[in-house]
Amino acid sequence: MDIRLSQCFIAVDDHDQALAFYRDVLGLEVRNDVGFEGMRWVTVGSPAQPGVDIVLEPPAADPNTAPADRQAVSELLAKGMLRGVIFSTDDCDATFERVRDSGAAVLQEPVDQPYGVRDCAFRDPAGNMVRFAQRRTRPA
Template structure:
């Protein structure tokens, strides 16, 4: 039995700002953009991974949610506590510079982690932590 990743979801509070980050700064392709019951879902992916998609969704994708639940979700999102994604890259430093030049909020400059990766981190426009990593070779 083979199990592969198909989709992951990232909560965003402004899809247009999120698109400027994920599409324009990161270079992901928009695969779908759907509105339903006053909410919006945008699906993106890397041309190098046609079978894997990131879905930008509302923070609380439940039309029946209470105002208190919506407020709680918005507060968690603003603190960066809902989700995050780690991308692989062949050049962490070049990726860092390109994304920093887009104006994204830097959380961590490129750094060699003790667990064997070089990585860096940013916040997307909604506050989610997005990391870019490359496994270091030993030798």
């Protein structure tokens, strides 16, 4: 059986701000931008991974979501309590500098982790945690 990741979802409350981050800062390409029933979904992805899409979706995208639940999800998003995503990079420090220089909120500066990566973390404009990990080469 061959199973592969095709899509993942990140809740965003402002697609234009999300695009400024994911497209303009991170360099992801926009693959789709559609509206439906007053909502908008934007699909982005790395040119290096044409088979993996990241869907930037409204929080509580189901139109049947109760207003109180929609409000609760929006509040959790604002607190950074919903989704997180980890990107791999070949240069954690350079990625950190680029993302920090964009004005993104820094959660963690680059650090060598005991589990074999050097990583850093930010919040995207909606409050989601976004991490960047570089595999460390282990001495022989």
